[in-house]
Amino acid sequence: MQYVIVGLGGQGILFTSRVLGHIAVSRGERVMGSEVHGMAQRGGSVISHFKVGPYESPLVLAGSADLLIAFDQGEGIRNLHFLREGAQAILNLHDPAALENPHLKKYAADRSLSIAGIPGYQILREKMGGRFLFMNVLMLGAMCGINAGNVSIDEIRETVAKLAPEKHKADNLKAVDLGYGYFKGN
Amino acid sequence: MGNKVILLGNEAIARGIVEAGCEVASAYPGTPSSEILPAVARYADELGTRTAVEWAVNEKVAFEVAATASFTGKRTCAIMKQVGLNVAADPLMSVAHFDLAGGFLIVSADDPGPHSSQTEQDSRYFAMFAKIPCFDPASAQEAKNMVFDAFDLSEKYHMPVMLRPAVRVDHCRQDVELGAVKDLGRKADFKKDIRRWVCLPAHVRITHPQLNAKLDSVREDFETLYGRYNYEVPARGRASLGIIAAGVSFSIVMDLLKAWKREDISVLKIGTPHPLPVRMVEDFIARHENVLVLEETYPVIEMQLPDRTHLKGRWNGFVPRAGELLPEVIRDLILKALGEPLPVEENSELKAAIEELKVTPKPPMLCPGCPHRASFFAMRKALPNGIYPSDIGCYTLGVNQKDVDTTIDMGASLTSASGFYLAYKTDGKDQPVVATIGDSTFFHMGILGLVNAVYNRHAFVLAILDNRITAMTGGQSNPSIGDKLRKGDEGRQVDIEGVVRGCGVSFVKVVEPYDTTESAELFKAAWEHARTHREPAVVILRHPCMLLRQKQAIVKVRVNPDKCIGCKYCTNFFNCPGLPFDEAAKKAKIDERFCVQCGVCIQVCPHGAIEAVEGEEE
Numbered sequence: 001m002q003y004v005i006v007g008l009g010g011q012g013i014l015f016t017s018r019v020l021g022h023i024a025v026s027r028g029e030r031v032m033g034s035e036v037h038g039m040a041q042r043g044g045s046v047i048s049h050f051k052v053g054p055y056e057s058p059l060v061l062a063g064s065a066d067l068l069i070a071f072d073q074g075e076g077i078r079n080l081h082f083l084r085e086g087a088q089a090i091l092n093l094h095d096p097a098a099l100e101n102p103h104l105k106k107y108a109a110d111r112s113l114s115i116a117g118i119p120g121y122q123i124l125r126e127k128m129g130g131r132f133l134f135m136n137v138l139m140l141g142a143m144c145g146i147n148a149g150n151v152s153i154d155e156i157r158e159t160v161a162k163l164a165p166e167k168h169k170a171d172n173l174k175a176v177d178l179g180y181g182y183f184k185g186n
Numbered sequence: 187m188g189n190k191v192i193l194l195g196n197e198a199i200a201r202g203i204v205e206a207g208c209e210v211a212s213a214y215p216g217t218p219s220s221e222i223l224p225a226v227a228r229y230a231d232e233l234g235t236r237t238a239v240e241w242a243v244n245e246k247v248a249f250e251v252a253a254t255a256s257f258t259g260k261r262t263c264a265i266m267k268q269v270g271l272n273v274a275a276d277p278l279m280s281v282a283h284f285d286l287a288g289g290f291l292i293v294s295a296d297d298p299g300p301h302s303s304q305t306e307q308d309s310r311y312f313a314m315f316a317k318i319p320c321f322d323p324a325s326a327q328e329a330k331n332m333v334f335d336a337f338d339l340s341e342k343y344h345m346p347v348m349l350r351p352a353v354r355v356d357h358c359r360q361d362v363e364l365g366a367v368k369d370l371g372r373k374a375d376f377k378k379d380i381r382r383w384v385c386l387p388a389h390v391r392i393t394h395p396q397l398n399a400k401l402d403s404v405r406e407d408f409e410t411l412y413g414r415y416n417y418e419v420p421a422r423g424r425a426s427l428g429i430i431a432a433g434v435s436f437s438i439v440m441d442l443l444k445a446w447k448r449e450d451i452s453v454l455k456i457g458t459p460h461p462l463p464v465r466m467v468e469d470f471i472a473r474h475e476n477v478l479v480l481e482e483t484y485p486v487i488e489m490q491l492p493d494r495t496h497l498k499g500r501w502n503g504f505v506p507r508a509g510e511l512l513p514e515v516i517r518d519l520i521l522k523a524l525g526e527p528l529p530v531e532e533n534s535e536l537k538a539a540i541e542e543l544k545v546t547p548k549p550p551m552l553c554p555g556c557p558h559r560a561s562f563f564a565m566r567k568a569l570p571n572g573i574y575p576s577d578i579g580c581y582t583l584g585v586n587q588k589d590v591d592t593t594i595d596m597g598a599s600l601t602s603a604s605g606f607y608l609a610y611k612t613d614g615k616d617q618p619v620v621a622t623i624g625d626s627t628f629f630h631m632g633i634l635g636l637v638n639a640v641y642n643r644h645a646f647v648l649a650i651l652d653n654r655i656t657a658m659t660g661g662q663s664n665p666s667i668g669d670k671l672r673k674g675d676e677g678r679q680v681d682i683e684g685v686v687r688g689c690g691v692s693f694v695k696v697v698e699p700y701d702t703t704e705s706a707e708l709f710k711a712a713w714e715h716a717r718t719h720r721e722p723a724v725v726i727l728r729h730p731c732m733l734l735r736q737k738q739a740i741v742k743v744r745v746n747p748d749k750c751i752g753c754k755y756c757t758n759f760f761n762c763p764g765l766p767f768d769e770a771a772k773k774a775k776i777d778e779r780f781c782v783q784c785g786v787c788i789q790v791c792p793h794g795a796i797e798a799v800e801g802e803e804e
Contacts, residue, residue, distance in 0.1 A: 008548060017359065021192045025361055031192055032325075033359040037660065038217025038302030042583060043763050043780075044550035050359075056325065057437035058358035061513040063531070064445070074545040081533055094779075103539035110535065121779055132779055 001150050002060045004082040005048040007071025007092075009036075012136035016069065017050045019140060019159045023151050024052040026159075034058035045075055052150075067148050071135055073098055073117070086112045088148040092120035092139060116146045118182050127178055134175035137164075141179025153180050193362040195326035195355045199293060200225030201362070202333030207370040208263050208291070210238045210255035212248040214630065215659035216267030217302035218356035219295035223265055224662070227671035233367050239671045241662055244596070244630040245270035249277045249292070253346070256290040257383060258374035261337055263291035268307050269595065270294070273631070275312070278346070280385045282316040283393040286344045288372070289337035292318075296352045298482040298510040302658075304578065304595060306508060308484035309350045313460045317397050319404045320348040320460040321415070322481075324436045326360040328457065332415070339407070343400045350459075352482050354434040405461035415457025416466060422449040427524050428474030430467060430497075432456045432487060435480040435511045442517055451520070456481075462490040471497070478504070478523040482511055498523050552583045554764040555784035557699045557729035558651050562589035563760055563790060564705035564727075565620050565649060569713055572618040575602035577632070579624040580658045580731075581651055587761040590622070597631025599623045603646040603722075604639050611645075618713050619646040625682060626656035626664040633685060636722065640690040645716040647709060648724045651699075652682060653731040661733055686724045693723035700729060702789045732782065741785025742799040745774045749795035760790045 003020065007013050014035055021031045033050035049060045062081050068089040070076025076091040077098065083089060093099070099117050108115050120139065124132050137160055144153040156176055164172040193201065200222050203211060213223040223239060230237040238255075242248035245266040252264035266274060271294045278292070294309035313320035321336055323329035329351050340347040381389050408416060419440070429451060431439050436455045443451055454470045456462070459481065468491070471477050479499035481487050488494045488501045498504035498519075505511070505519055521528050552559045558581045565574070566589055576582060576590040577599040584590045592602050599621035610617035623632050628650050636648065656662040663669035668679035686694050693715040697705050705727060712723035730736045745765075752772040756765055764781030767774055774795070787796045 009550060010553070018192075021359060025190065025192055031359065031361055034354055035194070035357045035359060036301070037221070037357055038658070042550035042553060042580065042658075043548065045547045056440040057434060057513070058354055058360070059434075059438065059513050061442070061445070061517065063529075074543070075548075077536075077543060077545050078540060078547065080536055081531070098543050101539045101543055103535045103542060107533075107535035107539060110532075125778075130778065 001052040002065045003050040003067050003069065003149070004060050004065045004079060005050065005069045006075040006079045007046060008075065009043045009046050011071045012133060013046055013048050013071060015163070016136045016140060017048050019156065019163060020050055020052070020149070020151065022159050022163060023155050030054055032056070032058050045078075047079065067143070069139055069143060071139060077104065080107065080113070083111070083113055088146060089113060089115045090139065090142050090146055090148060091115065091117045092135060093117040094119070094121050114146075116142075116183070118142045118179060120179070123178050123182065124175070128171065128175060131171070134171060137172045138175040138179035141176035142182060145180045145183030189364045190361045191364060192359055193326060194221055195329055195351060195358045195360070196221035197225040198326040198330040198360070198362045199333060199349070199351065201229050201364060202330040203263055203291070204229040204233060204235055204237060205365050205367050206334050206337045207261050207368040208237060208337070209260040209372070210252055210262040211265065212240050212242045212251045213265035214242050214245045214248050214270055215656055215662040216270050216295075217659055218297055218353040219265055219267045219270070219293065220659040220662065221356070222293060224671060231673045235367055241664060241671065243665060245274040246277060249274035253277060253281045253290055256286050256288040258376045259287040260372050260374060261289040261370065263293060265293040266295070267303065268294055268296045268309050269303055269305055271309055271312055273596065278312065278316050281346055282318050283385065283390055283397050284345075285382050285393070285396070286340065286346065287377070289340035290346045291333065291336050291340060292346055292348045294348060294350055295356050296350060296482065298352055301353055304593070306483055308482070308486060309348065310459050310486040311484050313348045313350070314486060314490075317401050318346050318348055319401075319458065320350050322350050322433045322457055322459045323355050324433055324455070324457065326355060326358050327362050328415070329355055330362055332457070335412070339404065343404060345397070345400055352433050401461050405463065408458040408461065409463040409465050412458055415455070416463055417455055418470065419453040419455070421452040424450070425452040425474055426450045426476065427520065428452050428454065428470060428477045429480060429520070430454045430456060430470065430477065430487060431480040432459050433482055435482060435516060438511070438513050438516050439480065439520070442513065442520065456487055459486050460490070462487055464490060464492075467491060476523060478519060480505065480511055480516060480519070483508070549586070550583055551586055551761070551763055552580060553732050554762055554780045555732040555782040555786075556580070557653055557727065557731070558584060559760060559762060560702055560729075560786045561622070561649060561651050561699040561705060561727040562587065564699065564702040565589065565622070565709050566759065567702070568706040568709035569618045569620060569647075572620045573606050575599045575606065575619065575621050577623040577627045579627050581622055581624060584622070587759060596627055597623070597635055600632055600635025600639060600648060603648070604635065604642070604644045607644045607646050616645070616717050620649055620709065620713075621646060622649045622651055624657070625650065625652040625654065625666040628682065629665045629680070633689065636686065636689045636691070639722045643720045644722060645720050646722055647712045647716055648722050649709070650682060650686075650724065650726045652726050652728040654728070655731045655734060657731045657733060661731070682726060691722060691724050692719070694726070695724070696726045696728055698729060699727040700784065700786050702786065739785070740783045741788070742783050743776060743781070743785060743788060743796055744799050745776055746795045746797050747771070747773055749793050750774055751793055751795075753793070755792055756787060756790050756796070760787060762787060
């Protein structure tokens with residue numbers, strides 16, 4: 001399983017791969033990933049690679065990722081080339097019309113990509129007082145909502161509860177459920 | 187089976203340092219090395235070792251502190267990034283000649299790409315220059331293992347040993363095996379011996395040949411005793427290609443071969459690139475007609491081979507002479523070396539979509555609410571015709587709004603200001619010059635430039651952007667804060683104003699940069715003082731880094747569309763992620779996803795279009 005997680009510096013992307021890594025290791029699997037630290041984190045484009053299984057190197061080869069998680073739709077679209085044929089993507093949308101772009105639709109159709117979108121900012125604005133810090137866990141919930149990522153929502157809930165700081169635990173779990181519920185309708 | 191946890195490569199290195207019984211660790215932060223030292227402190231606290239763990243003011247200091255502690259027989263290490271090793275180059279060259287007592291490890295983290303550095307250099311080259319052994323890990327686990335071997339090797343030959351992780355190892359995350367601490371039970375015992383510890387020319391005439399002999403022995407060890415780092419993964423049957431690979435390039439090659447299910451390529455992994463086990467490499471080359479060499483970033487392996495004429499590598503440009511060896515680059519190089527067609531990637535639809543949707547990569551920017559943005563705004567408003575030499579830190583990002591004209595390295599804002607002053611002065615011209623430097627960089631290498639400017643009477647303004655942290659590298663302590671890393675360790679704050687006055691500066695003023703009007707007045711007054719008194723004048727702009735999330739007034743703002751005339755003054759001169767320009771409406775707007783409600787932009791708009799939202803001030 002190879003994930004590519006993209007977004008903008010400061011969106012809390014690293015926590016996402018921490019959760020996924022924790023789940024994989026508790027299943028007895030090997031993990032390997034690559035993160036961005038330093039100058040690139042200052043609001044610029046960031047990309048995190050994450051691989052579960054017998055891999056030696058931390059980077060995902062273009063055209064071979066199973067899942068793309070994008071905290072920013074522009075970053076998501078820019079990085080679709082990482083996906084293999086038949087792979088999935090989940091994008092946080094601030095301008096949903098973008099997904100209707102005919103070139104984009106053709107690119108996705110040619111490769112049997114399934115690209116799902118969630119209006120993450122809007123949900124967090126309406127349901128969590130605009131605290132966009134919770135985007136990372138919302139996206140994890142959304143990932144399970146589209147049955148992607150090879151992990152269950154229960155594993156995500158359990159691991160987020162374990163890794164989140166105690167005082168933000170309830171809010172983190174709420175955001176996970178908001179992301180999940182957007183697709184599962186509860 | 188031991189205890190496995192997921193660690194960052196840098197944490198794995200730190201864990202190795204503590205487990206190996208290192209008792210003094212000193213570092214200066216710098217991406218991609220910054221996470222190592224805090225992790226050393228954390229593991230030392232957890233495991234209850236007595237390791238002294240300290241941020242030094244710069245890498246030369248870190249190097250000398252740690253190296254000298256090893257003279258007493260203890261294990262010590264100095265940690266830095268590639269360009270930090272440039273700063274520490276002087277002691278590196280000397281200490282390489284010493285017959286050390288305790289193990290001394292140098293960790294120098296390289297940044298091929300580069301991602302967060304002002305150069306794309308190769309520390310292995312420095313190891314070669316200094317004639318010391320170097321390990322080049324391919325993964326987090328291997329980096330941890332190499333720490334133990336590096337200490338052992340250092341003690342076997344009484345010489346410094348380098349571990350050179352590149353960024354993809356520093357910032358990889360991998361499940362890593364934890365071990366117990368090796369209690370070496372050593373007591374500091376410095377044995378005086380001037381031939382050993384004083385680098386006089388007469389002594390070097392003895393120690394240099396000794397160093398050469400040590401290096402020959404290490405090379406022999408690398409040929410025979412280090413099979414865990416230097417080994418061949420043979421092809422099945424006759425190989426159509428032989429690849430010599432070091433560092434993370436090896437890991438990438440192995441993943442590619444597995445994905446391709448190819449067994450007609452043999453791979454020689456080199457984990458000890460200096461001194462190169464030449465026999466092993468030559469033997470591999472002799473058995474392959476077609477050989478590709480993959481290493482980052484200079485041709486260090488190739489350079490040590492007497493005959494590299496038949497190799498496909500960085501030396502002859504078959505492998506690009508610059509840049510990171512990403513999986514896609516390595517894939518194409520292997521196929522090219524095999525004479526096989528490159529994969530056709532039909533991405534034209536995606537490219538068209540990206541173009542139509544105007545999706546562009548976002549460069550890093552100063553954070554919303556960053557005090558540097560306000561400082562820069564005031565500086566440019568006060569002295570619009572100034573030349574702005576700057577320095578290494580977050581504020582280098584001021585280049586986005588044209589507030590940074592030059593950056594060379596740590597501390598060069600001051601010395602560049604001197605250079606500009608002198609160049610214009612010889613024409614008889616008073617050219618305003620404002621140097622900007624952060625608190626940590628000022629302590630790192632700024633003070634000397636200031637002393638030089640006071641001594642030689644150079645007229646310019648020095649703006650110290652004091653955000654109470656070493657911010658760019660992730661928020662490390664420094665002398666302006668005074669915190670230390672280990673639990674129970676107390677440091678002391680060093681007063682910047684006192685240091686500046688002590689250097690002989692008479693104009694020293696502190697200002698809150700969020701007040702851009704007062705800051706601008708101060709910039710003007712400082713330049714006037716510098717010009718008339720022929721000396722540097724110092725303005726200290728003090729406001730904590732936004733990443734420290736300290737409490738400050740919340741000022742909710744809006745753009746009044748009736749007043750905004752779409753002049754883009756705010757985007758050009760202030761350039762805040764929370765205040766973008768709406769191309770459709772032709773007006774500035776607040777992007778609440780990024781705005782942190784600092785309220786500074788209210789002072790920015792010349793038309794008064796940015797307003798505080800009534801009743802929202804707290």
